[in-house]
Amino acid sequence: MPDDAVTEPEPIELPDWDTGPRGWPMAAASLRATVDDPTARRATRLADLQSQVRCLIQRARHEKLRVLLGALNRIDQEIDREHAQGSADLSRLNRLIRYFDRLVQHLQKTRDDTPEAIALYTGSTELPELLEDSLRRSGFGAHPIHLENPDPALLEHTGLLIYLARDTADHEREFTQLAELKKRMSACAQSLMISQRDDFAIRAAAVRAGIDHVITYPIDSARLNTLLTGARAYECDDEQITVLLVDDMATAGMYWRKQFARANVRLLFETRPQAAFDTAIAEQPDVILLDLYMPEMDGVDLARIFREHPQLSDVPILFMSTEERDQHRLEAKLKGGDDFLNKSIAGDDLIRMVRYRAQRYRQARAERRTDSLTGLLNHRAITSLVDSELDRAIRQEQPLSVVMIDIDKFKHINDTHGHPSGDRVIRRLSTLLNTRLRKYDGVGRYGGEEFMVVLPATEIDAAVELIDRLREQFAEIAVTTEAGDTIHCQFSAGVAGYPEHITPQEIISAADGALYSAKQAGRNQVKARHYED
Template sequence: MNQDTDQQKASLKRLFARRLPGKLRQVSGYLQRMHSGEATAGLGKQLSLTLEHSIKSCETFGFQACARLLEQAEIQCHNPDADIRAQLIKALMDLAEELDGKPKLEAKTDTGIVMEPPSASTLALQPLWISLPERERNELMAPLALFGFAVSSQPGDTAGAASIAVVADHEAAHAIRSRLGDKMPPLVMVGDEDSIPARLQAVRAGASAYIVRPVHLPELIEALETINPATAGEPPRVLIVEDSKSQSMHYNKVLKEAGCSTAVVNQPLQVMEALHRLKPELILLDMHMPDCTGLELARVLHQMPGWRSIPMVFLTAEENPEKLAAAMAISGDDFLIKPVKADELKTAVLRRIARGRTQTQTLTRDELTGVLNLNALQSALDNQCALANRLGESLCFAHIDVDKLGELNSEHGHAAGNAVLQHLAALFSRRARQSDSIGRLGGDSFGLVLPGCHGDDAIRLIDGIRRDFERQPMIYNDKTLHVHFSTGIASHDGGQAGTLRDNAARALRWAKEAGGNRIQLANSN
C-alpha cells in the first residue's frame, strides 16, 4: 500500500513538473505588465493570491527554488522595486526554460509587437464542479487544488464564477442538465464500465470525455485540458494578424479572457518576429489587409519550414463562397464572418487548438500496437532522464523482446506475429503504472520507461507480466501459440538517455544468451 502511495505521489510530482514552466512564464508575463505600468488596478492583488497558492504547491512537490522565486514575486506585488522586478522576470523565464530542458533565451530587442499573457481573471483557481459521491469527490479535491482547480459540489460555491466543466456520473449529469439546460458546463462523465454501450450513453448525454472508475488524477486533468486547453499548464498561444487596431484589441481581449497567451501584429510584414517569440498554435488572420492580404501571407508562411502546417482561422467580411473556398484551400482550418461574436471566436479558437494537440498525440502512436512510436518513446525517455537529473529521482528503462518471433512468423504467418505484438502491447499498457511510458522500438521489441522506479521494483513489475504472459497461451485461428519474452533493464545513473538504452539492450542480450524467457538487470551479477 505504501509503495502504491509513493508511486502515486511520484506521478503527481511529474505531472506538476510538466505544468510548472507554463505557470512560471505566466507569472513572469504579469510581472512584465506591472513593470511596464500596463497592469490593471486589481492585477497585483489577484497575482498575490495566486502566488500564495502556487508557493504552497511548489513546496508540497519539492520545487524549493521555484517557491523562493515566487515568494520574491509576491513581495513585488506589495513592495515593488523596478530593478529587482526586472531581474525577477528574467529569472522566472530562465527557470521555466531550464525545467523544459531548453537553452536560456537571449533577450530580445523591443519591436513594438504586443505580447501579452492571458487576462488577470485567469490567475484565479479554475472553478470545477464535481457531482460525484462525497467520498469520491473528497479524494479528488486536495490533489486538484494543487493543480489550480477549485472544486465544489455546486456551481454557486465558486464565488459566482462559471465552472470550466462538471464531472459527474450518468444519473447526476441527467439531473444537472434538466436543471441547467444549455447553460450546463462541458461534461466529463464518470462510469463503471469500459464498453462501447457505456461510452455511447455518455456521448448521448452530451459528455465531452468519459473516464472509467477509479478516477485517476492524471487522466482527469488530461480530459479537462482536452475540453479546454486554457486549463493546461501552458496556455493556448494565438497570434492575431489584423491591420485594424480597434478590432485586434477586441480579439485580443476576448482571447486573453479565455485563457490564451496572445501576440498582436497590425502590420503583416512584421509577422516573423512574433512567430518566433510566441511560437503560436494558431494564427487568427484577417483576409483583407493593405500591403499584404491574409491569403498572400498564408501562402508565404506555408512555403517556410516550421510554419507549413500551422492552423489558421481567417477573419473576413467576405461572403463569396468561391473566395472563402480559396481561403480554406490554403490550409485554412476555419473562417469567421465579421463582425465576430465573442463566444464564436473563443469556441473556434479553443476547439481548433484542442484538436491540434490531440492530433499531435495521435502522430506519436505506433500504428500496429497503439503504444508510443519510436520517436515518441525516445522523447519520453529523454524527458524523464532530464527530469530525474533535476529532481534526483530514480528511473529505469526496460528493453523487451519477444522470444523466437521469427520462427512463429514462419510457422503461422506474420499476421499471427502481429497479433502477439498487439496482445503483449495491450498487456503492458494495462499492467504498467500510469506514470510509465510503453512504446515500440521496432520489429518485435518494446521499450518501457519506468520513472521513480529502482531496478528491483522494475524486475518485480515486469516479471509478474512475464509470468502471466507465459501462463496464458494465445489462441489464433484455432491454434494455440505458446509465446514468451525476455527483458533487459538498466537503472539511470545520471547519464544520457542513449547510455540507458544501450545498457538495457546489453542486458537483453545477456538474457537471450542465457536461454530467453527471463529478465536481466544491467551491471548485476
C-alpha cells in the same frame, strides 16, 4: 550537551497519517518542517529527522516502494555524515528531502483513484477482442445494454456508447433507438459505431442518429485507440486548448483574451512576426489566428513561414480580416491558411471554431504518433519521448529508466501459428504494458516484436523489479491462435537509464545491449546495464 553533539535517535512511532497512500505527502511535509525548524537546535533537528526517516524506511520496505526506499536511504546516510562532519549548513540534506518530496508527488499521481469510465455497447452480445483490449487500455469498463430497455443508472454515468452494427440487423429501427438513447445521455458522452459494412447508406444513417465516429472492419487500431483516448478525457468544453493570436493591434489581444478566458482557452498574443514565430515554436499552439494585413509582414507570408517549419506544418491557421474580396481570400488560403474568418465574428462562434479545429488537429496528431497494430506510441514518438523525459530528469534531478523488450522466439510463433496469431501475441503484450504501468509512463512499439518503455522518476533496480513482474505475468497469459490452440509466450528485457547514461542515444544503446545480454543468457529474463558495464 554541546549543540553539535551527536545524539542517538530514539525510536519513535509515526502518527496516524502513516497508514495509507495519503500518508506519504504528509510524511514528506513533516521532513521538510523538521529540517527547516528554526526553533530547534541543529543536533535535535538531525536526531528527530533521522528517527522519522528510519521509520519511513521500514514503511517503504514493507510497501516495496524501491524508489522511495532508495531516496530515504540517501537521506539517512546524509544525516550520518552531518552528525560526523558538521557542515556549515544543511543545504545538501535539504536538496535530498526536496527530491524525496518530488518522488512522493509522482507516487501520489499514480495512486489517486480514478473512477472507471463506463462504455456501453449494444448490437451484439460479444465484444471483438481488439476492441475489448483497447477499452481496457483506455480505462473503460464495458457493459452491455439493451436498446429497448436501457438501465437509467448506467446512462447517467456513461462516457461512451458503442454500437456494434450487424449485417442482418434492422438498422433503421436500431438507429432510431440509438438517437433516442443519446438524448438521454450526457451531452459530453461520445458515440462510436463499428460496422462490417462500409458504404454511404450506413454512414449516412449513423450521422442522422447522431453517432460521432464510424470505424469499419478491419479495425484500424491506431484510430480506435485515439478515439477512445479522446472519449476518456473528453469533458465537454473543460479541456484547455492553446491559441496563438498574431495581430498588430494590442486592443485585439485585450479583447480576445477576455473572450477566451471564460471558455478555458489559453491565449498567446504577439504583435511582431519574429516574436510570433518564436512563441509558436516554444508553445506549440493548437490553433493559430493570423491578422491578414500587418505592417512588418502580412499574414500570408507569416503563414508560409509557419508551414515550412516541421513542428508547425500541420497546425490549423485561421486568417482574421475584414477582407471581403473572394479572390484575395482564396489566394490567402492557397498559400497556407485553413480558413478565413471575419474580424466581426461573434465571440461564441470563434470559440466554437477554434475548439473544433483544435480537436481535429489533436486527433490527427495522435494518430500520426500511434502504432496501427497496438495503439501504442510508434517508433518515432517513443524515441522522442526518451529525449524529452531525459531533459526533464536532468532539470529535476530525478532518475529515468528506459526498457527494451523483445518477445522470445517470435519468428517461431509466426512460422508455426501464422502471422495473425503473432499479431495477437503482440497485442496481448501491448495491453499488459499499457494497463499495468503508470499513466505518465511511456509505452511504444519500437519495431516488429520489440517494445520500449520509458519510466520517469524510476531507478534502474526498481525498473528491473517492475519489468520482471510483468515478464512473469505475460508468461501466464494464454493466447488463442487462429486455429483455436492455446499458447504461452515469454519476453526478454534490458534496462538502462539516467544518471548512469547521459544522452538519449547512450541510454537506448545501453538498454539494447542489456536486452542482448538477456537473450544470450537464455531468454525470459531481465538484465540491467549500469555505467560500469
